[in-house]
Amino acid sequence: MSRTHDLGIVDGLVYLEGTFLEANIYISKGKIVDITTNYYAAKEEYTAREKWVLPGFIDPHVHFSLNLGKYTSVDDFKTGSISALFGGVTTFIDFLDPITTVSEFEKAFSKRLKEAQSSYADYSFHLTLANTKESAENFIKKAIESGLPSIKVFTAYSSSNRKTFDGYLYSLMEAASKYNLTILIHAENEEMIIENVPVYEHSKARPEMSEITQIIKIAEMVKHTGAKVYIVHTTCGTIIEELSLRFKDILNEKLFIESCPHYFYFNSEAYLKENGYLYTMTPPLRSKNEQKKLIKNISGIFSIGTDHCTFNTKEKNKKYTGDIPMGIGGIEHSFILMYTLFGKQIIDKFTLNPAKMFNLYPRKGTLYPGADADVVIFNPNYSGFIKSTHTNADYDLYINTKVKGKVEKVFKSGNLIIENEKLVKTAPGNFLRR
Structure with missing residues (x-):
């Protein structure tokens, strides 16, 4: 059956409540709709090879x-x-x-x-x-x-x-x-x-x-x-x-x-x-x-x-x-x-x-189909120092702290929000009745 999704995140290690799977996730209308080893058509596609695909x-x-x-x-x-x-x-x-x-x-x-x-x-x-x-x-x-x-x-x-x-x-x-x-x-x-x-x-x-x-x-x-x-x-x-x-x-x-x-x-x-x-x-x-x-x-x-x-x-x-x-x-x-x-x-x-x-599951906290498409692409192999901050405060105690791992992309409701350490899109957040 032919299908076209809004977004595909492919070839990553998808974290499903304790287990990593080599899989692709597909997103439509702000929700995760499929986790599969198959490849489907998507209006946008991002490769997550050698990266972890985590819930927001x-x-x-x-x-x-x-x-x-x-x-x-x-x-x-x-x-x-x-x-x-x-x-x-x-x-x-x-x-x-x-x-x-x-x-x-x-x-x-x-x-x-x-x-x-x-x-x-x-x-x-x-x-x-x-x-x-x-x-x-x-x-x-x-x-x-x-x-x-x-x-x-x-x-x-x-x-x-x-x-x-x-x-x-x-x-x-x-x-x-x-x-x-x-x-x-x-x-x-x-x-x-x-x-x-x-x-x-x-x-x-x-x-x-x-x-x-x-x-x-x-x-x-x-x-x-x-x-x-x-x-x-x-x-x-x-x-x-x-x-x-x-x-x-x-x-x-x-x-x-x-x-x-x-x-x-x-x-x-x-x-x-x-x-x-x-x-x-x-x-x-x-x-x-x-x-x-x-x-x-x-x-x-x-x-x-x-x-x-x-x-x-x-x-x-x-x-x-x-x-x-x-x-x-x-x-x-x-x-x-x-x-x-x-x-x-x-x-x-x-x-x-x-x-x-806090009564947010299964809408939040998971990547199973039906969850909100809040997704983090995480590089577990990165090593470096915290060099930037976006707080409104005039100091950040963690600047220059040595760390492992890096948040590389953040998707909110299926929209790419953070990429290459830049805020690329914004949209109003939602109040969550729990």
């Missing part, structure tokens, strides 16, 4: 246009999405501003939808709770009804009224387990934290034990409630070891761990540098020992987010952490940074895992 990457944790009052993160949805696409990230999930009542939801949702209209990548949001006494079930029903079946809470930041206390967190977990909603948790034991310290004390003031003890407490709650819980930006290898020993029955079944590239590439010694303020984020960078343990325990980490939240040097250049907007960038380099350390074992942590966790 998903970053489940970004902060574009994050308004902190005094500061707003300098990557908005347009510049942030461009930076993302250069790194092969075709889908991201940002956050609604924290709310304390369900009546505040529509305003928070419409605000972020309006801001995200400039995105060139597809996007969704997590609902975010501040300290609240309203019924957990009310928030959960609203989130699901709105296509946002994930809610983020903090176990710290009572100074800005964002802390969710243990009693409410437990009731939220109980309710979430009935509705199959995912709870994201920023896990730090606030009683062990000292705020507004000199930069060189940033890591000591938010100690490793504040994260370790808090996650163990959360794990116990998960065991009792059966809730699905996702710990964001985990920094310590020790807690992965503890969970693997004491909670292996729920790890990657009910309790899921996210980490970020910066915790693998930098450690707390950065805060002793003259420009240590540039490395500030929360939770902070950890000791060399914890960094080594984190690398050693990569198999216990479910997915990689970037917590991408950029500010300019002038805004970061302060002596005390209370004056510094917390966060760094990294979305553009996240996949190659992690591939450099771990090779192909990290592919699912950028594709299949976040897609399934």
